[in-house]
Amino acid sequence: MATYAIGDIQGCYNAFIALLNQLQFNPKADQLRLVGDLINRGGGSLEVLRWCYQHQSCVKVVLGNHDLHALAVAHELKKAHKSDTLHAIIDAHDGTELLTWLRNQPLMLVDRDEHQNDYAVIHAGLLPQWSIQNALAYAHEVEAALQADDYRDFLTQMYGNTPNIWQDDLIGMDRLRVITNAMTRMRICRAGGEMEFAFKGELQNVPAGYMPWFKVANRQSQATKILCGHWSALGLSQHNNVISLDTGCLWGGQLTAICLETAVITQVQHDARDFVAKPV
Ligand SMILES: [Mn+2]
16 A cells, blocks of 8 residues: 655646556555646646546545636636647536536645655645644635635636735635635745745746745744645755655656655656647
8 A cells, every 4th residue: 555646747648647557556555646737738638637536536636726727717717828728628528527526626635644644735835824734724715715606706816916925814815815826826935925926947046035935944834744746847856844746747857756655756757649739
């Protein structure tokens, strides 16, 4: 029995299956944790989503920015980007069922591996002021909005970069947007937790005054192992008790898994069949 966490798949279904084969993943005995951005940009988004839906007994996922974007596009609340590959899901006979399942997934997981060690999973990051327990409660606030009857209002208003800093007394959509942006989009912030969203580059090019979110001194969540993705230019990174697993499979890199019980890393190369030809 083993628990594996896998980085951003983004619709790279062939690479995903190759990685499961490499792991000799056994759905009856092993467990999988996916760090979000299951779909979009890669050509196999529908197949990845179906696999997760059909393997709910052995896989838990958290939502990434591309997963939330897919929900907004599917409900015609946001226009698709040129590089989006969501039509196959939206047009599928089981598309509504799959997207309803996706909308009911969490933003954050806190769980215990087979060796009884606690770990947390998020797509992007946690703000320095947030303890694991507080962050989990904040994630639940967004999940409640996603699962409410008026979830379309949330999907419409979640876009935007402000406010860029947390305050305990934030209310309404401002509060939900800060939580969503930190957990699904943040890569870097200032020491005080002010987020910046434009930077997507490599570690050595982080703008002055900013740092990776996991390197902020006295981060309140630092005692818990955290698994995340989202920052492909960072590559596989294990610092400050944070394991970042997005190794840019979609961009010609690898898809990466870590076994939580043994810390063994397994990687497969991207599969060109997952890439969608650019429109001429
Ligand atoms: Mn992402």
